[in-house]
Amino acid sequence: MVQERLQQIFREIFSDDDLVISDGMTAADVPGWDSLAHINLIYAVEREFSIQIADERLASFATVGDLREHIEELSGVH
Template sequence: MSVDERMQQVVREVIGNDDLVLRDDMTARDVPGWDSLAHINIMYSLEAEFGVQFSDEQLSSFQDVGELRRFLASAAG
């Protein structure tokens, strides 16, 4: 499974929307249900899925889904 697919699966599970399709230009504001609590759950779930650990700064610094995806792709090797 690709980074995109794994990331989308995590976000879909946390948000509870199996039809959600993430785009690189999306932000949390673009996704219904992606509030501050969901954000923390998404980030921790991504840490577990990809075996990475976000710094405190990174937890809130990604500008959009694309930036987060690129980070995960580079961290995943």
């Protein structure tokens, strides 16, 4: 469930209806994933899942899978 919702957020933020995310994906794998897009992505994730990601955790996400796992921890949704 988190994966599907996260997929939709990525497609909206990066304006790419064909974008398919995977746990091993990094910012380098997504055209346009710069610092502004990252802020927009995190904001959209927080809003979608009704969570607050601590600032000190933001730099710890090396992959999309890291982000997904943290969302699952905070939201209790899998």
